[in-house]
Amino acid sequence: MRKILIIGAGQSGLQLALCLQAEGYDVTVLSARTPEEIRNGWPTSTQLMFWPAIDREREYKLNLWEDQVTPVLGVSAVVSPEPAVEAFSFYAKWDKPANSIDQRVKMPAWLELFEQRGGRIIYHSVMTSDLSGLVPLYDLTIVAAGKGEIVDLFDRDAAKSKYTRPGRNLSAIYLHGVADPVDNPDPRLRANFRPGDGELFYMPALGNSGPCGIYLLEAVPGGKFDLFSDRPVPAEHLRRLRALAAEHFPWEAELLAHAEPTDPRASLVGAFTTTIRHPYAEVAPGSYVFGIADVLVVNDPISGQGANNASHAAGMYTKAILERGSGAFTPEWMQQTFDTYWAHAQNSITLTELFLEPLPQHGVDILVAASQYPEVAKRVADWYPFPATLHDFALDPQQTAAYLQSVAAAH
């Protein structure tokens, strides 16, 4: 039986561990934190996952929360050029719902499930110096440590990495008691765009004390929304969010009137530079580790792609490992496997860049058209689950013009 070591117990590491375990592999997981530590810790994400990722979890019976989590039916967007002004908006449903399950709920349960199914977990925060002794004991070692320091093992790929600093400063808070908008009560992702200052997102979720909602603020560094870098406690975080919403997005402030943090650790603050790294590293002569998900391709969360990519990578790596049979997991195999993953993940980087950069005129034209024509709104909504569809018409001004003219002519 082939022996696989997975370092890191997050979306990619645990999904991969559970899938390989189901396929009969001897899998060991090294986790920096115990289930109780994760449950009682701070949130790490807003983790909205789209239906292709949820389907992947269904395939291996990892979708343990579908009867508790609110299905997120679609996305609505408001473009607000100045405080309290709504220039235009649109709403479109996805073909199947998305959902957001707090990683403080999901990861402890998946750790326990992996153990119940006979898996081996070692609770230890791995250091680079541990690897030369560990890696030769396994057929393959995957580093799934997300944004942990150990990822420095993998060199930044300067040719693929456009950014050297975070495009946004992030703050998020999990809340109970957020009201639904009366004009459109469908549970959905709500996006408020303020060119030059940042974005405010809301999504329904399942938190550690039941159904809840999460606000994620993406602040342009140094701009008007950049108010949370001192990491306020959740009550103060909520007070500042309310004040910001009242001034800039009053339609959101109304919904926050009776909101409360879900727990004493309901908030998070951070900033991440969108970065791509080389896929493998040599830790001792002839011994290699292979990275996955955020270790290799880390996105600013503005486009909601990281956990979805982690799921995609776990699914893809599972297939590649199965197809390898009894062959050696060589650096060439690692590079090829990553290249296949990158063919998908690079589209999520393109989507992230589209959100982070000032919107070009043809991008504005697309959003205006989305507010007029439901079929354009649907195409925009589908960028989230299928970022490759950006290439259909959105990246080239001439293609955009031709597509929008064809839509207008059909009406």
Ligand SMILES: Cc1cc2nc3c(=O)[nH]c(=O)nc-3n(C[C@H](O)[C@H](O)[C@H](O)COP(=O)(O)OP(=O)(O)OC[C@H]3O[C@@H](n4cnc5c(N)ncnc54)[C@H](O)[C@@H]3O)c2cc1C
């Ligand atoms: C504010 C915010 C909002 C986000 N919102 C979304 C969203 O809506 N949709 C979306 O798709 N993505 C979102 N993301 C991104 C998403 O959360 C990540 O991309 C995803 O969780 C990455 O999965 P992963 O498996 O690579 O790493 P993680 O899920 O981060 O898991 C890494 C694990 O490795 C462990 N670890 C680290 N170092 C070590 C070590 N040395 N030894 C052992 N274990 C170690 C960590 O403790 C952790 O458990 C968001 C991120 C943030 C910060």
